[in-house]
Amino acid sequence: MTKRWQKDADGILIFTGLFSAALAALLTVSVQDLKQNPQDSTAFYLANIYQLLADTNISRASIIATPVQPPVFSPPKSAVLVNSLWFLSLVISLTSALLATMLQQWAR
Numbered sequence: 001m002t003k004r005w006q007k008d009a010d011g012i013l014i015f016t017g018l019f020s021a022a023l024a025a026l027l028t029v030s031v032q033d034l035k036q037n038p039q040d041s042t043a044f045y046l047a048n049i050y051q052l053l054a055d056t057n058i059s060r061a062s063i064i065a066t067p068v069q070p071p072v073f074s075p076p077k078s079a080v081l082v083n084s085l086w087f088l089s090l091v092i093s094l095t096s097a098l099l100a101t102m103l104q105q106w107a108r
Contacts, residue, residue, distance in 0.1 A: 002107040002108075005103060006103075006104055006107050009100040009101070009107070012096060016093045016096050016097040017097065019093050020094060023090050024090065027086055027090065030079070031083060033075060033076065033083070034075045034079055034080065034083060036073035040073075041070045044070045044071070048068050
């Protein structure tokens with residue numbers, strides 16, 4: 001009976017290892033959706049600089065008095081949901097690998 005448990009645990013370890021590796025690769029791409037794109041803030045500031053330079057009627061005092069802030073970034077809810085589920089599945093996968101390893105050690 002313990003031999004069968006060890007073989008089952010081996011299968012679980014192989015599956016969870018492959019699944020976790022594939023999931024980690026997908027997560028590295030998907031996590032980028034949760035961060036603000038630096039090109040967006042650069043484009044925002046460049047557009048403001050262009051507007052200031054293009055309008056010759058603006059005085060220097062009014063330029064300094066009105067600080068311009070980029071819009072506040074908030075990630076899309078779908079990206080937050082998908083990443084939450086993927087992180088949860090990674091945690092479950094790693095936990096099952098740990099439990100399978102403990103089962104193998106116990107079965108010996």
